[in-house]
Amino acid sequence: MDEKQPLTPEQQKLVDEQVEALMRGVVEVVPKEAFREKIEKSVRTGKPLNIKLGMDPSAPDVHIGHTVVLQKLRQFQEYGHHIQLLIGDFTGKIGDPTGKSETRKVLTDEQVKQNAQTYVEQYGKILDIEKTEILYNSRWLSKLKFDDVLKLAGQMTVARMLEREDFSKRYKTGQPISVHEFFYPLMQGYDSVAMETDIEVGGTDQTFNLLMGRQLQEAYGKEKQVMLTLPLIEGLDGVRKMSKSLNNYIGIDEAPNEIFGKAMSIPDELMVKYYKLATDVPMDEIEALEKGLADGSVHPRDAKMRLGHKFVEMYHGKEAADEAEQYFKTVFQKRALPEDIPVFSWEGDKEVPLIDLLVTLNMQSSKGEARRMIQGGGVKINEQKITDIHTVVSVEDNMIVQVGKRKFAKLSLT
Template identity: 55%
Template sequence: MKAEIIEQVEALKRGTVEIFSEQELAQRLSEAAGQGRPLRVKLGMDPTAPDIHLGHTVVLRKLRQFQDFGHKAVLIIGDYTARIGDPTGQNTTRPMLGGEQIEANARTYFEQAGRILDMSEDKLEIRYNSEWLAGLKLADVIRLTASMTVARMLERDTFELRYKKGDPIGVHEFLYPLMQGYDSVMIRSDVELGGTDQTFNNLVGRDLQRLDDQPPQIVITMPILVGLDGKDKMSKSKGNYIGVTDPPGQMFGKTMSIPDDLMDNYFTLLTDLPVERIAELTDPSRTHPKQAKVLLGK
């Protein structure tokens, strides 16, 4: 295997949790290089809220890294799946959003994602999954659901917990991972990125691509950025977030409140600093935590 492919794999591995699988990634990169084509790297975003925070940027930065290596980012705006709402990590069924709210949220997503991604036409393709999901007939939906068992759905932590507690699970929520997986089939993705909480959904995409006689996408999972409270996933609803549109002074102030023991995580996921430099900045015996936060805040 060419040295440039090995270097690319090593760079893309940085900050990831799991790659399904690393060997497949190297092989797909090598094949694409031989064919003179870019990989199609998918990231799905449901516009369920109007703002992007630093937690969202972890996976956006990885997507940008693929762009910088010459590959094509395919940003899926889940305007159709947002009507269901991703059940991941939810103890109750999400309320369904209206079309106008989804459209307004999607517009702000574009503007904010543009601060990180290369928005040029040859590097980015933007698709709405209503393009193909809205036209599905009942026979198509039955075919999709036939590829999945209830037992496998209940393997998801979210559903398993609710089932054991006797809390309701909407049948429509079972459709969510199938629809997200179907997105991968329709855009013929080579790679899908997502947080660790999206692993189940992304692996469903691999299964559906196999059923469609497509090469299964490589799934790369990224860590969930812990919020300013040092406990929970960064979330606007929990108030433990730093928004990408926060005023500079407010963003800096929030950065200074990051728990000291999370600084390694923040530097690794939100900067391109070398590993050695991060080790130096997050070692209290070499750098005071306040100095490290000032640097991160800048």
């Protein structure tokens, strides 16, 4: 079909629908007018757009923060567009220097491979992986000759690189910057050249890298991609970006009760943001919820219950979500012990230090963590709080051990 041919009313309606839906939660589109033009071209010709998400496979545990861009990809996918999930197995050996205060350690081929596989498995909980193209940038980057690399390097000045906040800070404070780190954004941009990407999606912290794709596509005679950025979502502390290292995250592979319980601790002021960016709840329902929270007709607790249920349903199914909600109501609202407490057969000493007991039951991963949990008042024996780290427990049949709000164990001496 002629790309210049005017859109029919039906086609125009579809374009308007896509643009409105796909702009949900977006921080910036560069350039905005080209975004609509690409959607129009796709509708007019019936050819799907290539939508790219690049991943540096260095940390394989996917959390709700990561799903913000994945939800956007899912939207594109539902409109029939082609998702390009790029595993940076080659760039992953360097590591994205974004936000880093020092040179990243180089990953081995085996580490990259393992992390990439874990990402694909977890992303499959959101995307239709059968309709997603999985690409590895070693396919083209490893084939570049040195003169190709020199041509690539010639597309960017050192001054432009040093405009990046992370490089600028390290340069001003005298911290080392390895030359190979400058190649990360160049290689990521070259990925868009090789993949003929139409739209690249990423977090706001990836703006520099995403713009590089546009610059290099133009340099190599390709149609320039559109950059679409989404916000970084704050973690459970309500302040810092969600991160496993900060322990303020909700992992999509965590147990249903853990996901639901963590969702209930999301700060009230962030609930609507989580709904908009990390779920597929329709916008009209979210707007009604936001209005209800503002005028007091919706209690924040009820909104969190729905959000917790939604998260569990998305990653474990509706039945698990119903059970997690009931578990929360039983344990926390009614202050009752859950009915399905795991039973552990105890064959050790009848007198055991509490710290050792918690580690042996895998309720804490180390004695240090166990000590801190006890001192913080997070450990109970038969519903009695224990705060003395030197406590020696007399193990009894059917004794209930509780750590935090969601971990329980019943000991059996038979």
